Amino acid sequence: MEILNDSLLTFTAAGRIILAILTGVAAFSTLWGCVNLCRRQPLLPRISAPLLVCAATLFLAGFALIIWLHGQIHQLLPLVLPDELVPWLNRQLAAINRSAAYGLPLYDPAAPPRYLLPPWLENEKYFFWFLCSAIMALFAHRRMASHRFRAALHLLLAIQVGIILLAANPFAAPLPRFFAEISPWFAEAAPIRKFGLFMQLYPKLTFYYNAHYMWVHPPLLFLSYSAITIVFITSCLMLSRRDPAVETLGYDFAKLGFLALTTGMLLGYPWALKAWGPNWWWDPKICSSIMLWAVFSTYLHTRLYANKPVMWYFSSFLGILSFAAMLFTLLASFFFPGEHTFQ
């Protein structure tokens, strides 16, 4: 693990600088957002777009830094076993594979297993989610000139930066659970203990960290969460005024969100079969995700009739409810036990 120390120090130091600048931008955004939300006429409208561009650029820089750290982990931390254990291990793996629906690849000493971590693990997932939100906020900003709508986008961004700083900083202590899992491997020298640790780490490396589905299932869901957040802002605005342009903007983001949510949920299914087997139906996270999908799908159906006054308000209420359902789905991972738990 010492081999990674320099990279971790660089990562933390660079991350701290990015977050410090991002905090400054978020402070300006909060100020601009609060003032413009309360005013009838826009104040300093020209600084709105540059602030959002700055925030999105900083999020992109942070995301690039996370990718760099994962590249270092891939390069520097292979799971190398002593040569004398390899035939024994491969006999064990072959025996396991005979009775398993989805087998583990045999160990190849010429190419030992390496972690190929996706950049949305642990706290990084919030950073990726808010990166998507920042980029979507830029697009939404271009589409709608309303200063109150833009103010809401700024406040949303500021809240997200606040969450990163206070509760989900990916740079302060990078990947704590991942490093807690793999540290014993790099501290252990006795071959028999090393073998035991390998058998603990290898299935998780194969079916979780390095799984192909890991590159599509979570990012699609975070993309949908970002789109639902923009739908939430447009739905709130719809409650205050009947402007079809606001509804159309919300619908455009809802379409993207629904596409990402449905595809992401569907792609989680074969992964769950592979990693957990069949015994995971009615898992709380699955329930809440189906609930979110059902509510969001209802929103998309009702907005077809948004020309009726009742359906206009019902549709905007459902947009807000979809956001509440999304938050509930996210928080479910903390408070409900099951396969997706963060407890």
Next chain:
Amino acid sequence: MPQRTASYDYYLILASVVVLFAISAICIYGMFSFKFAQVQNMAPALKYAHMDRLNAIVAPFVVALITILGICIPKRLLPTHWLNRFAVLLLTVAGTVGFAFGAKTALLLILAASLLLQFAVLALALTGSQRIRFERTGYWLRLGSTLMHLGLILFVLDLYFYPYPTLHLALFWATTGATTLGMLFCFYAQPLANLLQPENKEHPACTE
């Protein structure tokens, strides 16, 4: 924003909304019952009993959803008065089959009928036929909507074939393909039409 008045479609949408809300409520109940019963710590047999109990609770609403789907699909092919007759006929036949052979067979019958009709709608949508009845116009939009609904039928059918892993996974990928393509065609009909037929930019291939 589309301008629409109340229609058969509208009431079917309202019925779908009610059923989807009920399923959402059951999902929330499922979450809390999982937590309070500590299902994650149960022996496999008790876990399966918990899943069976929740399956039994949600089953009537899934049946309602399948039935709405069964009534919804022929609306693309039939006028309203024939649609009413078709709905009554479908429910009568399904009820009789259910009484004679069990609820599962009746549901399979509705799903099979829906699937056949949806394939017919798909064929007509693919050929660009004007005989199918959509409230919205445009080739890609109609094709997308058809594929999305085909994906939904395949998904429910896929759950039916859960005990057969190979067929189950094959159907699952067909579901995913149809749904994703359907959403892309339906939601991005205009950019797609512009991309494939740039000369038709002034005569949009779809309207919402």
